[in-house]
Amino acid sequence: MGFKEAAVLAPVSFFLGVLFICFNIDHRILWGSTGLTEEIMSDGIQFYATFYNAPPAIKALLHAMIGIGLTGSLTKLLKWDPSALFFDGTSLVAYVFGICVYITVTIPSLRTIVKPLESETKDARMMALSVLSAGNVIMIGCMLGVLCFQAGQEYASRSEARELAQEEKKKKEAEASTKKDQ
Numbered sequence: 001m002g003f004k005e006a007a008v009l010a011p012v013s014f015f016l017g018v019l020f021i022c023f024n025i026d027h028r029i030l031w032g033s034t035g036l037t038e039e040i041m042s043d044g045i046q047f048y049a050t051f052y053n054a055p056p057a058i059k060a061l062l063h064a065m066i067g068i069g070l071t072g073s074l075t076k077l078l079k080w081d082p083s084a085l086f087f088d089g090t091s092l093v094a095y096v097f098g099i100c101v102y103i104t105v106t107i108p109s110l111r112t113i114v115k116p117l118e119s120e121t122k123d124a125r126m127m128a129l130s131v132l133s134a135g136n137v138i139m140i141g142c143m144l145g146v147l148c149f150q151a152g153q154e155y156a157s158r159s160e161a162r163e164l165a166q167e168e169k170k171k172k173e174a175e176a177s178t179k180k181d182q
Helices: 003-031 038-052 056-077 082-114 122-181
Strands: none
Touching: 003 038, 003 056, 003 082, 003 122, 038 082, 038 122, 056 082, 082 122
């Protein structure tokens, strides 16, 4: 694994870790057997308020990891062979889609949950909490997709190298047998 692969896999793994921590609350909000109760809602608001009110250094780390992952994906795409176009291109699309969900769903939902406007009711906060949880699940899917495509690319390159080695071995054996016959 090279630097470019690490620049993609490290941020994706970081985000998956953060999103799986959030999943402890999200699964209760989305699929709880009792529905969205006051207790679940207050737990979600308290949990996401912690993220929203995080120190600037934590937010800077999160956004730096977004940039590192995007840069790593773009630099891997510059190789411009069929493997890079398929695997890295699809990984880049999934990663950018995850970023778009973060910008368009997560940030506004966090603002609505933690610092609601006077006009926003309790129902609006409950809806924002549900939308945020669904957005987190979508981002988990995107990040898992990136990991799967990166693993697929590595598998494809290794199997291609194995096939080339076998062909080279057969070619050498054929040359050796023709020399022996002469």
